[in-house]
Amino acid sequence: MSAVARANRLTPYLFLAPAAVVLIFALLYPIGYMIYASFLDWSPSQRIGQAEFVGLKNYANLLHDSAFHESFWVTIKFAFVVVTLEMVLGVGLALLLDRNIRGMSVLRTVFILPMMIAPIVVGLMWRYMYHPTVGIFNRTIKSWGFDEGIPWLSDSTWSFVAVVIADVWQWTPFIFILALAAMQSLPRSALEAAEIDGASEWQKITLIKIPLMMPVLVVTLLLRLIDAFKVLEVILVLTNGGPGLSTEIIALRIFRTAQEFQELGEAAAMSNVLLLMLMALTIGMFMYTKIQEARAARMRAAAEQTES
């Protein structure tokens, strides 16, 4: 029996082993390696052992690098603008369309399309639409009688707008679908009670639907925020960070620092900064769900006490 018992005890580890090996070698180790590499002066032709250890020099460089500051703010601005717009539009549409209309499933299917298509291709088709002469936007504007089209990708303000529009197009459906799912799982009783009490449609939304959906909405917001920091390919194809640095978010800057400027150490330091920002967001999300669960448990306990 003891052999069987031992086999049973080992089973879970055997099942976990392949995944664990892959994750350790191809994810954990590279991340640790990157943290180490951020202290090196390292070019791609060198093995890491030949790279010179320079301590915090890369980080110090980042602190004084105005281009990096610019990227940092562009990233924050981009994430903030994009997520706000998408939350407002997505939740608004969900509130508006939360009814049993024929064609809802078609709408949902169609809405997933922009998220499924490769970011590279999304960038490609928006670049075509923004094209100064053949693009559909400027052609439409000109057909309305204006002489000049909008310099979508060649003006620093407009290029930021252009990048934001493409992202909103691609990701608003994500918020919409999650908000709609949350809304349709709300307890009917609360809404019916409000109806009997004569609540208006607006009151039902602000006093019942939104507060009850809050936990899901916050998680959705944080997920989207994390993803907004990861956006790279769409912007790479659309503007390649330009004109100037107006759309160069950190992820793109890392790519260019490694690929074009061949400064692997500095790219690693930037990656670390980005990773720390995302870590803070993830921990925030995790804490939030834990607090919510604790509060729900307390409320349940309180409800049980009053009942007995």
Next chain:
Amino acid sequence: MATQIEKQNPAFYALLAALVVMSVGPILLMLATSFKMNVDIYDESVSAFFFTPTIRNYETVLCDVLWYDPDHVQYCDPTFGRALRNSLIVATISTGITLLIGGMAAYALVRFRFMGRGAVSITTLMMRMVPPAVLLVPVFGIWTFQYHLDQSYTGIILVYTAMNLPFVIWILQSFIVQVPIQLEEAARMDGANPLQVFYLVVLPIIKPGLAAAAIFTFRIAWNEFLLANALLGRSTRTVPVTIVNSITEYDIDWGVIMATGMLLAIPPIIFTFVASRQIITGMTAGAVKG
């Protein structure tokens, strides 16, 4: 009644129609352009959607794969046909491996109580946030100098498997929890070992979950650009890399590039229409439980 279809104001249908147009419009425009001659693309008098269609752009892109030689192609560039093959190989194999070992790990996390389970779940969750850009430098360094896996399929498959594992484990967990334990106990009574229980009892039941996970992993491997660009060589490049390489030039051949983009977009579009329900399940499970 939840199932009853309510009669709605026509304005809602108008809004619905507008949303559908907005969301599909750009994709349709790409599709239309991929069938357009370059002369027509640059001619302002030709409408965006009404023109004489041609399959020349596709012939140019696929000339290497086609069984005949299109007349208008003077020099056949084999890059894209090769890239398409590479993309298929990489995405399919990495999806298969990810599902297999991810399913096993998820099963262990759900069914066996052992030390460190909570920690594994949290780590899994934390891994989900790591952006590919962060992996760029270390993966390049390690794969080139230590594993010697640069320019090979194995190298990129390993990266994609690692990138997708956390999500796959997470999503499969939520499906495995719902498998009735009595079924597994019955199988064990009949003398099945844990591996057999997993393959013959659990896996068939969680097929919908596997489908959702497969679509997500395939899509990520199929669409990924950054790491493929850093790791793969001339002969192993995937489609996204070839697309980006061909647009850095000043003069873009819009017809051909749109045909290429369309070919890259077709598999995800097919998945969406075949399995939108599973995709939505995967998306909401990831957010609501994440």
